Amino acid sequence: MALSGVEIFKLLPKTNCKKCGFPTCLAFAMKLAQRQTTLDKCPDVSEEAKKILGEASAPPVRPITFGTGDKAVKMGEETVLFRHEKKFVNPNAFVLEIKDTEDDATVDAKINDVLTSEINRVGQLLRVDGICITNDSGDAGKFGALAEKVASKAPDVGVVVNTESPEGAEAALKHFSGKGAVLYGVTAENAEKMVEIAKNNKVAVGIKADGLEAAAELTEKVKSLGVEDIVIDSGARKASEILEHNTLIRRAAIKKNFKPLGYPIINFVQRDDAMYEALVAGLGVCKYSSIVVMSSAEKWKNLALFTLRQNIYTDPQVPMQVEQKIYKIGEPTPDSPLLITTNFSLTYFIVSGEIENSKVPAWLAVMDCEGLSVLTAWAAGKFTGAKIANFIKESGIEKEIKHRELIIPGYVAILSGAIEEKLEGWKVTVGPREANGLPAFLRSRAA
Amino acid sequence: MAIPELKESFSGVVFPVTIGTEKEEVFGGENTLPFHKFEGEIPNRPLIAYEIQDIAPEDWPETVKKVYEGVSDDPVKWAKYCEDELKARAIALRLIGTHPDQKDLSADDAVNVVKDVLSAVKVPLIILGSNHVEKDSEVLPKVAEAAKGYNCIIGKAQEANYKTIAAAAMANDHKLIAMSELDINLSKQLNILLTQMGFDKEKIITDPMCSALGYGLEYTYSVMERIRLAALAQNDEVMQPPMFGDVGMYVWKIKETQASEETLPEWGSLEERAVLWEAMTAVGLMIAGAELFVMRHPKAVELVERFVDEMI
Numbered sequence: 001m002a003l004s005g006v007e008i009f010k011l012l013p014k015t016n017c018k019k020c021g022f023p024t025c026l027a028f029a030m031k032l033a034q035r036q037t038t039l040d041k042c043p044d045v046s047e048e049a050k051k052i053l054g055e056a057s058a059p060p061v062r063p064i065t066f067g068t069g070d071k072a073v074k075m076g077e078e079t080v081l082f083r084h085e086k087k088f089v090n091p092n093a094f095v096l097e098i099k100d101t102e103d104d105a106t107v108d109a110k111i112n113d114v115l116t117s118e119i120n121r122v123g124q125l126l127r128v129d130g131i132c133i134t135n136d137s138g139d140a141g142k143f144g145a146l147a148e149k150v151a152s153k154a155p156d157v158g159v160v161v162n163t164e165s166p167e168g169a170e171a172a173l174k175h176f177s178g179k180g181a182v183l184y185g186v187t188a189e190n191a192e193k194m195v196e197i198a199k200n201n202k203v204a205v206g207i208k209a210d211g212l213e214a215a216a217e218l219t220e221k222v223k224s225l226g227v228e229d230i231v232i233d234s235g236a237r238k239a240s241e242i243l244e245h246n247t248l249i250r251r252a253a254i255k256k257n258f259k260p261l262g263y264p265i266i267n268f269v270q271r272d273d274a275m276y277e278a279l280v281a282g283l284g285v286c287k288y289s290s291i292v293v294m295s296s297a298e299k300w301k302n303l304a305l306f307t308l309r310q311n312i313y314t315d316p317q318v319p320m321q322v323e324q325k326i327y328k329i330g331e332p333t334p335d336s337p338l339l340i341t342t343n344f345s346l347t348y349f350i351v352s353g354e355i356e357n358s359k360v361p362a363w364l365a366v367m368d369c370e371g372l373s374v375l376t377a378w379a380a381g382k383f384t385g386a387k388i389a390n391f392i393k394e395s396g397i398e399k400e401i402k403h404r405e406l407i408i409p410g411y412v413a414i415l416s417g418a419i420e421e422k423l424e425g426w427k428v429t430v431g432p433r434e435a436n437g438l439p440a441f442l443r444s445r446a447a
Numbered sequence: 448m449a450i451p452e453l454k455e456s457f458s459g460v461v462f463p464v465t466i467g468t469e470k471e472e473v474f475g476g477e478n479t480l481p482f483h484k485f486e487g488e489i490p491n492r493p494l495i496a497y498e499i500q501d502i503a504p505e506d507w508p509e510t511v512k513k514v515y516e517g518v519s520d521d522p523v524k525w526a527k528y529c530e531d532e533l534k535a536r537a538i539a540l541r542l543i544g545t546h547p548d549q550k551d552l553s554a555d556d557a558v559n560v561v562k563d564v565l566s567a568v569k570v571p572l573i574i575l576g577s578n579h580v581e582k583d584s585e586v587l588p589k590v591a592e593a594a595k596g597y598n599c600i601i602g603k604a605q606e607a608n609y610k611t612i613a614a615a616a617m618a619n620d621h622k623l624i625a626m627s628e629l630d631i632n633l634s635k636q637l638n639i640l641l642t643q644m645g646f647d648k649e650k651i652i653t654d655p656m657c658s659a660l661g662y663g664l665e666y667t668y669s670v671m672e673r674i675r676l677a678a679l680a681q682n683d684e685v686m687q688p689p690m691f692g693d694v695g696m697y698v699w700k701i702k703e704t705q706a707s708e709e710t711l712p713e714w715g716s717l718e719e720r721a722v723l724w725e726a727m728t729a730v731g732l733m734i735a736g737a738e739l740f741v742m743r744h745p746k747a748v749e750l751v752e753r754f755v756d757e758m759i
Contacts, residue, residue, distance in 0.1 A: 082669075082672050082673075082676070083665070083668075083669055083672075084669040084672060084673055119713055119714075121661075212450055212453075213448055213449070216448045216450050217448040220448065238757060239754065239757040239758050240482065240484065240757060240758045240759070243482055243483070243758065244483075244485040247483070248453040248485075251453045251455075252450060252451060252453055255453075256451040256453070258450065258451055260448065260450070261450070275719060275723050275726070275746075275750055276750055276754070278723055278726075278727065279726060279727060279730050279750060279751070279753075279754045280754070280757070282730055282731065282734075283730070283734060283754075283758075286734045286735075287734065298715055298716070298719070299712075299713060299714060299715025299716075300714060300715030300716050300717075300719045300720035300723060301715070301719070301723065302715075303703070303714050303715065303720060304660065304720065304723045304724055304727050305727075307661040307703075308660055308664070308727060308731060310661075311661065311664045311665040311668070311731075312665060312668070314665050316665070316669055345663075346658075346662070346663040346666065349661070349662040349663060349701075350662065350663075353700060353701050353702065354700075356701075356705075357700050436578075437548075439548075440548040
């Protein structure tokens with residue numbers, strides 16, 4: 001269980017020396033309980049208190065870095081079960097499985113799929129984050145050869161080394177020493193040897209257990225053998241089991257502060273059908289998976305999964321914003337209509353989607369209103385005649401278009417006079433109130 | 448190793464809703480979070496209805512339009528095709544042709560289509576208006592009356608037009624979809640208004656407004672999770688109706704279901720992308736708590752049904 005502020009206070013020196021930056025030991029204890037500061041700020045804390053508090057004040061899901069350099073991704077550190085409570089912290093990694101029994105062409109193609117998977121969506125660069133090499137052959141030599149190829153062709157990419165054989169692990173891991181890899185396949189039977197190999201190569205350990213109790217036992221064992229960077233596979237493969245185990249593991253970590261299950265989760269979701277596999281991967285995205293291992297990475301599948309991950313890991317307290325600029329919808333010409341709206345991402349998506357539907361190419365001016373929707377921005381004084389006029393003038397759109405007509409959202413019809421006053425030579429037209437009126441509106445104008 | 452007790456049970460239950468007559472379908476009824484069969488009872492599968500329209504779907508993207516070629520020019524043929532060939536468990540007839548910007552068909556036109564479809568199929572029917580506030584309050588009461596005795600779902604009632612639509616659903620023994628815009632409080636308020644006029648809360652289906660993957664899905668997702676937690680953990684009765692995801696309509700109008708691979712090579716094959724988009728949107732909302740869905744592409748429905756098989 002997490003300690004309360006008062007429980008923590010009892011373990012502190014109670015000197016109120018202020019060296020931690022807080023006025024009293026009690027104030028410091030309260031901040032510790034809320035995980036808003038760390039114990040190392042107190043120079044006088046006893047070793048015994050450190051041990052007790054260290055355990056209790058560590059983040060409920062241990063942070064682990066997967067991959068290195070600009071390919072590194074952080075996992076763990078989650079603090080909630082539902083995204084409306086607080087932002088989900090570290091997006092899961094998508095990992096493509098390559099088996100050492102696959103032929104060279106398939107291996108090359110898969111490595112290439114990972115390396116070329118990057119897509120820019122709403123200003124974020126999204127990609128397949130890692131590769132899982134699987135020792136399907138059982139042969140250490142073959143496995144080592146695959147590892148060498150992956151390490152040379154995809155340096156820095158996070159790698160899961162999937163084998164239960166210490167020989168296989170030795171052969172493969174030397175290519176990923178200190179590279180943020182995970183040695184997956186550690187069981188109760190092989191733990192001693194495998195953890196030693198992981199330690200020597202400075203990589204994390206992925207435990208393979210059957211059920212939650214066995215998983216908790218195994219993480220404790222790995223920890224006692226000297227590795228604390230652990231990812232958990234509870235053995236869940238069926239979608240219903242993935243939901244059950246992942247939910248209970250996350251609850252154990254967050255609600256019970258149960259350390260043996262306070263690690264990121266790895267899920268294997270391979271299915272015979274790529275589309276269906278995407279849905280099971282989607283379950284992992286929504287429900288607490290940190291590494292999702294898949295058997296294929298088609299571009300259409302990546303796009304759907306990246307988008308889902310982006311949606312789920314958006315901060316619910318900060319409105320998603322899009323960049324202020326003039327967006328081209330379709331292939332607008334100097335005669336195409338110019339519309340304006342605010343930069344709340346949902347507003348942008350809906351408005352641009354409906355313009356797209358109309359099949360009428362257009363210019364869409366998206367104005368920075370700190371991520372507020374049209375009516376809210378207007379009410380907050382961020383979407384005013386003067387500000388709109390300024391934005392239009394500075395946007396440079398006057399050089400792109402021949403006409404001088406601006407279509408504004410119907411809800412802010414009241415602004416038309418103010419805009420015309422500030423924007424000399426322009427005519428303001430009031431568009432529909434709701435975005436779904438845009439196709440009819442634009443089509444009737446174009447006719 | 449002993450681990451702490453991690454399972455949770457709740458005091459609230461989601462109302463089960465039964466629709467149809469000749470063939471009945473039930474959805475809702477669970478006393479736990481979505482698919483949490485390890486700690487509660489989930490008596491019914493989510494229900495996916497195939498969407499058809501009163502007019503030919505000219506504005507549907509090619510990928511889904513071509514599936515219904517040869518049947519979509521006639522709502523009766525279309526409905527029969529869904530029931531017989533696609534083995535639809537329910538059908539959702541959208542009266543989009545009544546929208547003033549579409550064909551502006553009259554309430555009487557709509558009544559005729561509804562009657563024809565009802566007498567042609569055995570599976571339950573969901574009757575949806577065109578989402579035009581004024582027109583729906585004119586059309587939906589008449590079709591509700593025409594469908595009396597068929598135990599349909601009528602939708603959608605919104606804050607601006609719920610009175611006439613709810614009154615007609617009540618008088619003719621139908622269930623009702625109540626839609627509000629992405630806000631748990633608005634959703635609760637509309638359900639309260641409905642119950643205050645005497646509408647049975649166990650006949651409501653809550654629609655917190657759908658959004659497609661990538662186009663605000665996270666808003667719908669979190670509103671649904673919050674509604675479900677209110678229903679189960681706080682035992683809030685007005686929040687206990689099952690929830691609805693109007694998936695097809697929202698998915699098949701965005702760029703990802705229309706842009707060709709030639710235009711956007713980095714997005715990959717259009718066919719798979721579009722179908723997956725619809726399936727993934729539905730699965731996301733299902734994980735958040737929705738039990739009733741309206742979808743368009745048979746392949747997407749099949750994928751989602753397979754997912755439910757593995758989850759239930």
